[in-house]
Amino acid sequence: MSLKLGVPSKGRLMEKTFKWFEKRGVTLSRSASDREYAGRVDGVDGVDLVLLSAGEIPRELAAGRIHLGVTGTDLVHEKLPRWEQQVEQVEPMGFGQADLILAVPQSWVDVDTVDDLDAVASAFRARHGHRLRIATKYHRLVREFLTDGGVADYQLVDSQGATEGTVKNETAEMVADITSTGETLRANHLKILSDGPVLKSQATLWRSRSVVMTDKEKAALKQMLALLRGES
Numbered sequence: 001m002s003l004k005l006g007v008p009s010k011g012r013l014m015e016k017t018f019k020w021f022e023k024r025g026v027t028l029s030r031s032a033s034d035r036e037y038a039g040r041v042d043g044v045d046g047v048d049l050v051l052l053s054a055g056e057i058p059r060e061l062a063a064g065r066i067h068l069g070v071t072g073t074d075l076v077h078e079k080l081p082r083w084e085q086q087v088e089q090v091e092p093m094g095f096g097q098a099d100l101i102l103a104v105p106q107s108w109v110d111v112d113t114v115d116d117l118d119a120v121a122s123a124f125r126a127r128h129g130h131r132l133r134i135a136t137k138y139h140r141l142v143r144e145f146l147t148d149g150g151v152a153d154y155q156l157v158d159s160q161g162a163t164e165g166t167v168k169n170e171t172a173e174m175v176a177d178i179t180s181t182g183e184t185l186r187a188n189h190l191k192i193l194s195d196g197p198v199l200k201s202q203a204t205l206w207r208s209r210s211v212v213m214t215d216k217e218k219a220a221l222k223q224m225l226a227l228l229r230g231e232s
């Protein structure tokens with residue numbers, strides 16, 4: 001069997017991933033049709049390209065269906081419990097930087113920190129009879145962060161997109177989401193809590209810890225890593 005390299009098939013990480021490999025002597029190419037999720041790897045023998053959504057790459061690494069994969073730190077930490085046991089970080093790639101943050105309405109002038117949030121959350125529950133709602137797709141990371149910060153009076157509301165709009169739409173009181181330029185937060189009149197971020201993320205090359213490799217796969221991995229690390 002060949003070594004399997006999983007890369008984002010679309011979205012913001014795809015193009016930069018292809019360029020990052022190219023710069024290191026490994027050419028990734030998609031088949032002629034953009035709609036066909038197939039491609040090839042040139043520059044190292046015995047490697048297959050697997051095109052996947054960035055969000056699915058953590059699971060495929062953990063299951064051992066791909067040996068190497070490119071995706072954001074945020075997605076690995078969110079989707080894999082005890083991620084260190086399932087994957088190993090090979091190289092941070094220097095693009096796709098984003099911070100996972102907590103943000104509240106700018107009009108909450110008394111709330112700047114997690115401590116302030118704790119006080120407001122308790123008062124909110126007493127006044128409204130339900131817990132303060134935080135919209136996010138990062139359930140695990142947000143829960144861990146708030147537990148560490150001693151905040152308990154809240155509930156998570158799942159939001160898989162347009163998360164900053166949930167406050168205006170009154171389906172949540174605040175959000176936990178990824179930001180890079182901060183423009184979406186500003187446009188939606190939200191401000192970031194100062195004691196964060198919950199996580200700093202960037203595109204990263206990961207290696208699965210779940211596969212037993214054949215000699216051929218081991219040789220391809222060695223050659224690939226030497227090239228990517230500039231050792232050959």
Ligand SMILES: Nc1ncnc2c1ncn2[C@@H]1O[C@H](COP(=O)(O)OP(=O)(O)OP(=O)(O)O)[C@@H](O)[C@H]1O
Binds near residue numbers: 011054056071179180
């Ligand atoms: N401004 C940003 N907003 C959202 N994600 C960003 C941003 N900048 C970098 N990223 C990173 O990009 C990755 C998500 O990539 P992308 O948006 O292409 O995937 P997606 O299409 O949302 O995933 P999927 O294909 O699973 O739906 C995450 O690791 C995220 O941290």
Ligand SMILES: O=P(O)(O)OC[C@H]1O[C@H](OP(=O)(O)OP(=O)(O)O)[C@H](O)[C@@H]1O
Binds near residue numbers: 161179
């Ligand atoms: O800080 P900024 O540069 O404004 O970027 C942050 C925004 O980008 C992402 O959304 P995306 O574009 O992936 O759309 P989505 O709302 O469908 O997730 C993220 O969820 C924020 O909404």
